[in-house]
Amino acid sequence: MTDVDVLIVGAGLSGIGAAHHLRTAFPGRTYTILEAREAIGGTWDLFRYPGVRSDSDMHTLGYRFRPWTHAKAIADGPSILSYVRDTAAEAGIDRHIRFGHKVIRAAWSTADSCWTVTAVHDGEPVTITASLLYVCSGYYHYDAGHTPTFPGVDRFEGTVVHPQHWPEDLDHTGKKVVVIGSGATAVTLVPAMAEKAAHVTMLQRSPTYIMALPAEDKIANTLRRLLGPQRAYFLTRWKNVLMGTFFYQLSRRRPHVAKSMIRKATMKLLPPDFDVDTHFRPRYQPWDQRLCLVPDGDLFRAIRGGRADVVTDRVAEFTPKGLKLESGAELAADVVVTATGLRLLALGGIELSVDDRAVELSKTMAYKGMMLSGVPNFVFTIGYTNASWTLKADLVAEYTIRLLKHMDAHGYHQFVPVNDDPTVTERPLLDFQAGYVLRAIDEFPRAGSRRPWQLGMSYAHDVVSLRHGQIEDGVMKFGRQPAPVDA
Incomplete structure (x- = not known):
């Protein structure tokens, strides 16, 4: 038995969204969120500089399940923070958060089908066990940004x-x-x-x-007055996705x-x-x-x-x-x-091991941009670089729900993506030329030369593959917990 069924790391935009999806799909499953800081909100609680706001429209940065109803689509930081915290409070998710718990290690045991996660709280180690580890810590280093050395x-x-x-x-x-x-x-x-x-x-x-x-x-705003918040949100979300996709494709093909x-x-x-x-x-x-x-x-x-x-x-x-x-x-x-940039930190700096073997992130490959080759019962969230982060975060959660339902239906306890195709070549996980990415990308998992090892940057394609694609694809392997051996 584990302490919880699902352990989520991070109580920001992604973590609260993941918890909402999980509790909606599986009311009986237990979960806990470990948050290193003392507040909900992640990035939107950390950044307090003048004018802080979204750099994406809130109809796509908002959750799929919770319409954004404010007049401003490009919202200020405090409004976004309230949106995240209200989502957590209304669903009772805030009662499942342990604040001030910084996760430092996570060890998987195949024999026990279990993650043993170590966090630091008030300077003391705390351990918690879970069947599924779901990392929603983003990829920013929260301790410090990037500042070049300036003479004088x-x-x-x-x-x-x-x-x-x-x-x-x-x-x-x-x-x-x-x-x-x-x-x-x-x-x-x-x-x-x-x-x-x-x-x-x-x-x-x-x-x-x-x-x-x-x-x-x-x-x-007009659609919301005429159709109500739910239908207007759905239409506006897709309007903005399609417009953003069009301009991105135009930029790449006809710069x-x-x-x-x-x-x-x-x-x-x-x-x-x-x-x-x-x-x-x-x-x-x-x-x-x-x-x-x-x-x-x-x-x-x-x-x-x-x-x-x-x-x-x-x-x-x-x-x-x-x-x-x-x-x-x-x-x-x-x-x-x-304002010289941020620093990236893969998976919040958590040290992973599988059956007492340390996991070197740079030697793993990201499956569908959300799991790691050779690492069982593990999910992480990285959003799009060419669209709103939450578009991908929602899809990661929805795929995880589908995967867990598939496991329940077949009596599986474990899943693990396995890269056994030697013709798949490595690529950077984030194919992006921003300085903050280039400075740290070698510390991240790798992407592959073709699906399902590519980190897709098309929401429309990911809707098809993650929301409707096959779970049993020959790459994802499943297993049952070994039966205990009598002494």
């Missing part, structure tokens, strides 16, 4: 802060702010801080593709067309004399890295209004009063925000 930073007389650890008492009112970076965090911070700062400069080494979208989805569309849209939102090609013309193709979204063009409005500007250059060194750039120019600053 110790001489700087102002404040330096990374967005991942935003001080509650930081007041930037009337101050000169420099935000180093050009990704989603930077383009969120600049217009938000510009509302109070004397001036904000976005200092970037190279440009990023940025698109303006309406904060409110008028079609979604010159996508670049032209983005450039023309950007020029309309900036001053007539703005140097668009220097500051908003990336060297890479659209969707080689994730596109940044700005609701209602707020970044461009801040630039047009003179409250913010963009400088494309590199930091040579910090000075007591600001930054000296490689071009020789200097930027005065009271506050410098290093």
Whole structure:
């Protein structure tokens, strides 16, 4: 007997969603969520910087089973956090969470069909056993973000802060702010801080593709009034999936067309004399890295209004009063925000072993982007890089439900994907050129050259394969718990 049937690691967007799917499908199954921090919400509780918001629309970032009913489709962080916490509270999931439990090890025993999981709570080890281990810890390193070494930073007389650890008492009112970076965090911070700062400069080494979208989805709001929340949510979700898929495919197959569309849209939102090609013309193709979204063009409005500007250059060194750039120019600053990226951490840093043999993640292959070759009764969640995270998280949970029902029907206790095809070659798990991915991808499991070992990036295809595809595919192996041997 195990302590619980299912042990979920992480009480963020994915973990709460996984628990909701499980309790709905199997009211009699027991589960526990171990959360390293002291609150529900994961990423949406961790990040507290000004203007923090979604970079996907909430009709796809929201759960399939819980319609997003707010007027704004591009939502702020506190609204998303409330959405996750309300989901947990209304379903009673919050009563199954053990806070302050950081999982450090998990050991599988084939003989017992059981995971023994070790967590640290108040400095002491705690163990819990489970039949299924379901890791929903995301892939961000929560302890620290990525900050390059900047010469002279110790001489700087102002404040330096990374967005991942935003001080509650930081007041930037009337101050000169420099935000180093050009990704989603930077383009969120600049217009938000510009509302109070004397001036904000976005200092970037190279440009990023940025698109303006309406904060409110008028079609979604109209459909909700006419059809009610459930049907409107379903239609809007698929509308946004199909639109996103179309633009992604256009970007990959006709990049010159996508670049032209983005450039023309950007020029309309900036001053007539703005140097668009220097500051908003990336060297890479659209969707080689994730596109940044700005609701209602707020970044461009801040630039047009003179409250913010963009400088494309590199930091040579910090000075007591600001930054000296490689071009020789200097930027005065009271506050410098290093929006220089995140760090990735595979499976929350959990050490896995199977029958006393350590699992080397980089030598495993990801089955359907959600399980590991040779690792039994184990599921993890990694979302899409070209669409909302929760689209994939929901599908992972739905497939897991189908798999468990299949096991119940056949009396199985164990499942394990096995890669015994020598013609399947390895690929990076995340085929993405963002710096935060490239810095850590060698520490992650590998993907394969064809299905089911590929991490798919098409929601429509995954709906077919994960929601309706065969469970018995020749790759997934099943077994029953060995009968006990009499002493």
